[in-house]
Amino acid sequence: MQSRDKFKIISEMARRRGFFWQSYEIYGGVSGFITLGPLGSTLKRKIEDKLRDFFIRKLGLFEIETSVIMPGKVLEASGHVKAFQEPMVECNKCTRKFRADHLLLEFAGMNETDTEKLSLQNLMGEINKRGIHCPECGGNFGEPKRFLTMFETTIGPYSEAVGYGRPEAAQGIFVEYKRIYECARKKLPLGVAIIGHALRNEISPRQGPIRLREFTIMDLEFFFDPEKPQCTMLKEVENETLRLLHGKMVLKGVEEPIEVTVKEALSKRLIATEWQAFFMVLSKRFLTELGVPENKQRFIEKQDWERAHYSVQGYDQQVYLDRWGWVEVSGHNYRTDYDLKCHMESSGVDMTAFKEHEQPIEKEEVTVKPITSKIGPAFKDDTSKVVKLLSTLDPRELEVSFKKQGFHIVESFKILPQHVKIVHKKVKEKGKRFIPHVVEPSFGLDRLFYVTLEYAYKTKEGRTLLSLPRDLAPVEIGVFPLMSKDGLPEKARQVYQLLINSGFKVEYDESGAIGRRYARADEVGTPLGVTVDYKTLEDDTVTIRDRNTWRQVRNKVHNLPELFHAYFSYKKEFKELK
């Protein structure tokens, strides 16, 4: 490990210039929490807005906002309460900790379905029974304990009602699905996103913005009809390539991803659903726009045992980082109908969708109607029981029995044809109900934020330069008087005000020499510098300086607002500003 890698250099710069730092520093700091400074909060917000634009606005999807605290029920239903706690045992001799269930898997040849069913006490019992000792030192284990990695609280001060900090935003969408579906006028496919904080009480978060206990994510749940899984926008992406490491490659230890078109990936079933492939392409494009070259990105498939409890196929989008190598920035999971089904079962609320058949299907419906005036006298006290039994019978079976033997026996009762009326009715089935399936792209905003900084970090002639994409730069324009005398500062302040009034984020700086001010601006990634010099006083022109190339062009002050708007929306390049 190098002593001064990019993470360290960027962290130092970030602290100094106000991008991010560890929270609660005055109390010694708490790991797993960071504070975004003045520049950082703006940069992150801009990344967030770009994500919004890319995945929500342009696709016509919905965004909602839900609370961070969730009642226990929700996360019990979703399976998180179970999945987010691990049974641990500690070796009495060497104090090393192990997953109790993993020990049984590894040393006792049990399988996962067996270990999942075991309570803490049973786990202990199994470990003792099978004579498992500490694999490191051979010592005995103490009592197993549960480690819950969700933040737990009670809702209401005197209440017993357990609540958890949400470990993902997604559940907010599933629990509100019914109403959103109505807002969408019951149309599928339907995409819903949440951008917000999530909490995970990580055992040992150590990597700055890469692993936090409180972090920002975007969960996008895309609901579709599993019988109509075709992506309506596939044409737009099908010839684009993805760098994939699919499951079999990973198992073989292959490091170099294959490059396949979306079309191929789908036809070879490397990606399970079209929509998932579509979102993967979008994610690749998005990271490219944040400044990460394609060869520093890849998608790696998760193995069965690595996937979250709700996922049947998952790819992680990874970006190569200087310090940690490949790091996940987004996850793409096929959650099927898992979540809606869980919440339907647990809440009892129907969240199925209805779809019409293209042609109504004609069906003959057979029902049994008990004739109580006949059943009553025949069965006396058992009448109500018989009526009940009749309602559970298959009418067709009853009919066959009558035809064959003239009666039907249920339990000990002999039903005769005169006891019931069998009605045949032709009904048109107009459609059917189903639970939508879900593909989910999920982004870690804090990681995107760090990745953007790391890929923007450059040095030029021994100076630091953040080549942030211009639409993400927290400060857009620096305004400088060449000298802080001779009326130049006054004129520069007028230019500053003009640009501020035109809606730009501008910084005025007259401290130190001009070169130093350029250097300061470069270090925080300010794309453009406007310098007021002696010529400005004569003809009202200023120089405009490009952060990346340090080139300059000249233009009239009154042209600046329009030119800059065009520049920041990528309609003009720097050269065209003259």
Next chain:
RNA sequence: GCGGCCGUCGUCUAGUUUGGUUAGGACAUCAGCCUGCCACGCUGACGACCCGGGUUCGAAUCCCGGCGGCCGCACCA
């Protein structure tokens, strides 16, 4: 959470071995001078021993605890 190493101005660091002046430097920041386009120069200012306890006449330095960092183990759904 465990083990090893570590924690000094905003940043990077000297000093800790062997307790003893006003804790030194560089960069950055601010003020002034200088300066006609890329961290110029000069003068000055501001600014630190992670927190708590202990040992001692005296602790940045030694001891204990806490917090935090790095590396390894485990965890990362």
